Amino acid sequence: EVQLVESGGGLVQPGGSLRVSCAASGFTFSKYWMHWVRQAPGKGLVWLSRISGDGSNTTYADSVKGRFTISRDNAKNTVYLQMNSLRAEDTAVYYCTRAPFWGQGTLVTVSS
Amino acid sequence: SYELTQPPSVSVSPGQTARITCSGDALPKKYAFWYQQKSGQAPVLVIYEDNERPSGIPERFSGSSSGTMATLTISGAQVEDEADYYCYSTDSSGNLWVFGGGTKLTVL
Numbered sequence: 001e002v003q004l005v006e007s008g009g010g011l012v013q014p015g016g017s018l019r020v021s022c023a024a025s026g027f028t029f030s031k032y033w034m035h036w037v038r039q040a041p042g043k044g045l046v047w048l049s050r051i052s053g054d055g056s057n058t059t060y061a062d063s064v065k066g067r068f069t070i071s072r073d074n075a076k077n078t079v080y081l082q083m084n085s086l087r088a089e090d091t092a093v094y095y096c097t098r099a100p101f102w103g104q105g106t107l108v109t110v111s112s
Numbered sequence: 113s114y115e116l117t118q119p120p121s122v123s124v125s126p127g128q129t130a131r132i133t134c135s136g137d138a139l140p141k142k143y144a145f146w147y148q149q150k151s152g153q154a155p156v157l158v159i160y161e162d163n164e165r166p167s168g169i170p171e172r173f174s175g176s177s178s179g180t181m182a183t184l185t186i187s188g189a190q191v192e193d194e195a196d197y198y199c200y201s202t203d204s205s206g207n208l209w210v211f212g213g214g215t216k217l218t219v220l
């Protein structure tokens with residue numbers, strides 16, 4: 001059974017940093033692209049970033065390029081999203097996904 | 113940046129056919145995917161690669177694509193189909209993925 005479990009969310013001050021993680025199981029992790037998607041309260045889904053199976057290829061949405069970094073550790077079956085220079089508008093539930101599977105999400109709140 | 117455009121809302125009576133559209137310039141060459149999201153839950157894939165239905169998704173869900181528009185059709189919509197629906201696809205380069213703004217389907 002495929003499982004994706006996000007963690008690392010929480011409250012962070014504007015301008016701060018946070019790293020969220022997604023632990024995967026139930027499939028050969030290194031063979032798949034992994035994506036991060038977020039959803040602000042009451043708003044729609046927004047694609048953020050993706051990383052290739054071997055970690056050599058990454059792409060980002062314009063809204064986070066230069067502030068967020070996606071990475072993965074295939075030995076730990078985990079994908080990460082490092083978020084820097086956080087703003088109030090980054091407040092959202094952050095999901096990792098390997099279509100068609102999604103995690104339950106982790107809430108990041110940016111507030112002073 | 114690339115955009116996918118959906119109507120904000122669609123409303124039908126139970127048993128009627130609901131159609132939700134998604135327009136984007138790259139859709140003639142890129143597949144559309146459709147996700148259903150019910151309140152407080154993670155999204156669920158209901159259509160992939162324009163018109164394929166994952167196992168476990170009811171047959172009343174179907175998809176099509178023509179030109180710059182993809183369409184999700186729910187034939188005989190049921191009350192339990194009330195949800196937000198999002199189309200999902202890539203730009204022409206295949207590198208940037210994007211969701212449509214979402215469509216709230218009301219069945220009552």
